Amino acid sequence: MANSRSRLIKGIILAAGSSRRLGHPKQLLDLDGKPLIAHVVERCLASDLDDTIVVVGHEAGAVRHALTGMDVFFVFNSRYEDGQSTSLLAGLDAAGDADAIVVVLADQPGVEVRAIDRLIETRNEQRAALAMTRYGERRGHPVLFGREYFGELRGVTGDQGGREVLRRHTGVVVLVDGGSPEPPLDVDTAEDYARLLERHQRQV
Numbered sequence: 001m002a003n004s005r006s007r008l009i010k011g012i013i014l015a016a017g018s019s020r021r022l023g024h025p026k027q028l029l030d031l032d033g034k035p036l037i038a039h040v041v042e043r044c045l046a047s048d049l050d051d052t053i054v055v056v057g058h059e060a061g062a063v064r065h066a067l068t069g070m071d072v073f074f075v076f077n078s079r080y081e082d083g084q085s086t087s088l089l090a091g092l093d094a095a096g097d098a099d100a101i102v103v104v105l106a107d108q109p110g111v112e113v114r115a116i117d118r119l120i121e122t123r124n125e126q127r128a129a130l131a132m133t134r135y136g137e138r139r140g141h142p143v144l145f146g147r148e149y150f151g152e153l154r155g156v157t158g159d160q161g162g163r164e165v166l167r168r169h170t171g172v173v174v175l176v177d178g179g180s181p182e183p184p185l186d187v188d189t190a191e192d193y194a195r196l197l198e199r200h201q202r203q204v
Contacts, residue, residue, distance in 0.1 A: 007099035009120050009144075011049040012091035013040055013072075014161070015106035016057025016080035019188075025059045026187045027106040028066060031200060035066045036187065039109030045071060047116040049102060053094050055087040083159035092153055099123070100146045103162060109196075110184030111142060118176040119144040128174040130166060133183075139175065140183035 015037050019026040027037040037054070044052040052072045056063045057080025064074055075094040079086040088103065095101050100123045102116055115133045119142060122128045129146035132139045145153060145162060152165045166173055185196045 007124070008050040008097060009048075009100045009102060009123060010051045010053060010095045010098040011044045011047070011102045011104055011116070011142075012088070012095065013037070013044065013052065013054045013104045013106050014084060014087045014091070015063055016055050016060075016077045016087040016090075017084070017106075018058040018081065025062065026193070028059065028062055029107075029187060029193055031109055031196065036109045037063060037106045038066055038070070040104060040106055040111060041067055041070050041072055043109075043111050043113050044104060044116065047113045048120050049116065050098075051095075053091050054106075055091045055094075057081075057087065083157070084161040085156040085158055088156065088161050089154060092150060098147070100144055102142050102144050104142045105186055107187040108141060108184040110199075112179050112184070115176070115178045116142055118178075122174050122176055126174065130169055130172055131174040131176055132166065133178040134175040135178045135183040136181040138183055140178070 015027045028035045031039060053075055054072045055075050055077050057077040060076055075090050077087045077090040102119055104111060119131050122131045123144055129148040131144040133142055149165055153162055156164055185199060187193050187196055
């Protein structure tokens with residue numbers, strides 16, 4: 001859902017990984033008749049993000065097909081095997097003139113719209129340059145990076161994503177309430193997927 005702000009805040013969904021531990025693309029696993037990535041995109045599109053960028057790599061065609069008709073901008077990361085940092089940089093390049101980016105994981109279908117919107121509010125109202133979502137005593141995604149740190153993000157390597165930048169500047173990171181005592185489940189293994197399905201059944 002776009003709005004009329006002059007300072008653009010764009011979402012970057014990291015969906016390029018090969019899911020080595022699982023053995024097949026986790027972003028395409030079924031949840032309630034839709035792939036995980038479609039649930040994540042729906043949450044982003046329902047938020048106050050100005051644009052939603054989906055970074056694809058492994059099984060890029062299948063991921064694109066899963067999102068047919070959804071208002072997203074695709075970016076192909078040919079270096080996805082070199083780690084999450086390459087997908088973050090591909091998304092950052094695509095974000096262009098954004099004032100800030102919100103990084104969202106493709107395997108967290110339970111991400112809350114209000115968590116994304118609270119990060120956006122924190123940027124717009126407090127000019128926070130780094131913000132993370134808090135779930136009880138734990139921190140997690142989504143995460144916001146202001147333009148002030150785009151240069152540092154371009155220096156990250158490997159599979160760290162933006163975690164090193166957050167660690168380096170932990171004193172200025174603003175925490176926002178994610179609306180739950182536990183972070184949304186992500187899927188790295190078959191056991192994770194089973195837990196996700198079990199939790200979803202309890203909630204419907």
